[in-house]
Amino acid sequence: MKKLFAFLLFLSLLLCGCNAEEPGEPVSEPTQKEEQSELVFEPLPQEEPEDEMSEKDYIWENLVAEIEEKGFSEADLEKLESEGYKREELKEMSPDKVALHIEMSRDGVGKETVDLALSLLSDEDSYNSKKLVITGTSGTKNGGIIEKFIENVEKNEVAAAYGIMAGYTMPYYFELTFEPDGFINLVQIYKNGFCTAEFSEIYDTETFWCFSGEKGEFSVPKMKLYWEEKPQFSEEAAAAFFITPEKAIETAQKIMLSGDGKAIAEPEDNSKRLFGSYCEIQEKDYSESASDYFKELVPNYEGTFDIDGKPYHLIYFYDGDTVPENFIGYSYYVSAENAEIIFTVSMVNGELHPIAFLPKPLLVLK
Helix, strand or coil: HHHHHHHHHHHHHHHHHHHHHCCCCHHHHHCCHHHHHHHHCCCCCCCCCCCHHHHHHHHHHHHHHHHHCCCHHHHHHHHHHCCCCCCHHHCCCCCCHHHHHHHHHCCCHHHHHHHHHHHHCCCCCHHHHCCCCCEEEEEEECHHHHHHHHHHHHHHCEEEEEEEEECCCCCCCEEEECCCCCEEEEEEEEEEEEEEEEEEEEEEEECCEEECCCCEEEEEEEECCCCCCCEEEEEEHHHHCCCHHHHHHHHHHHHHHHHHHHHHCCCHCCCCEECCCCCEEEEECCCCHHHHHHHCCCEEEEEEEEECEEEEEEEECCCCCCCCCHHEEEEEEECCCCCEEEEECCCCCCCCEEECCCCCCCCCCC
């Protein structure tokens, strides 16, 4: 019995040993190579090659040098940067264009105004805007903006008018502004240029508005200036008008001689009309200063014609006999109803350029 109990105990221990888990494999420490493979490296900031940085510096330094040759300085470039121009933007411009922006800045024309002007000029929808004065040889749309501007100036109130001269060879943006007790300021901006001026006088004629100052004048026509068809009146009808052809000859001759006399007496004023202005103010009579050549030219009445529903006498000037080959190119339309309304005729394309001879200003600012 004791032997049987001992055998069963031995068998039980043997079975327990067989079901026990085998010891696992020993865990070894990771090798240095395995540790490196599990690390995550953050990329280091990449520095630009030295030669590329040098090239960028060279571009800027070269621009500075070219600007200095034009009479400007690096401080002028830095001033442009402070006004919103980016350095990379300036580097991409030609030196002439950068110089133009410096001149604009010096004249108080900021980047915001320049960007607005160029944006409007490049947008076809701008030419149909009712918020802008659209003017040129085809006349003026939204002229009420100019009238409102003049009204506010007369009241010594803040005034502004913005527009596009669309009929010129190179369209340009313009703005007229006024502050109480000040003068009228003009800014013109076109693709590769600009102009600023200050005006102290306003003229309001039947055919155009004009803003004038010591250094220039700017005009906006009220009517279309190019007429392909100009129906002619009969001789009987022409003779019946208040202003006769003979009176029209006297007026045209006076204006022609005064224009030549002014060019002789005040040659510096010969370019007084600002860019894109089709109309002209003759504030003084310079006819006595005209050359003998102009005084000896022969005027001739060529007929009376309908322009915009009104009669005008056409006067030509000849060097000697009134034959086509002696025509010198000077011609004028003089109103048959009001001798103060006159047009010169462009020798290039026949456009009418309104003239006001000895007009009285609507307003003089002091």
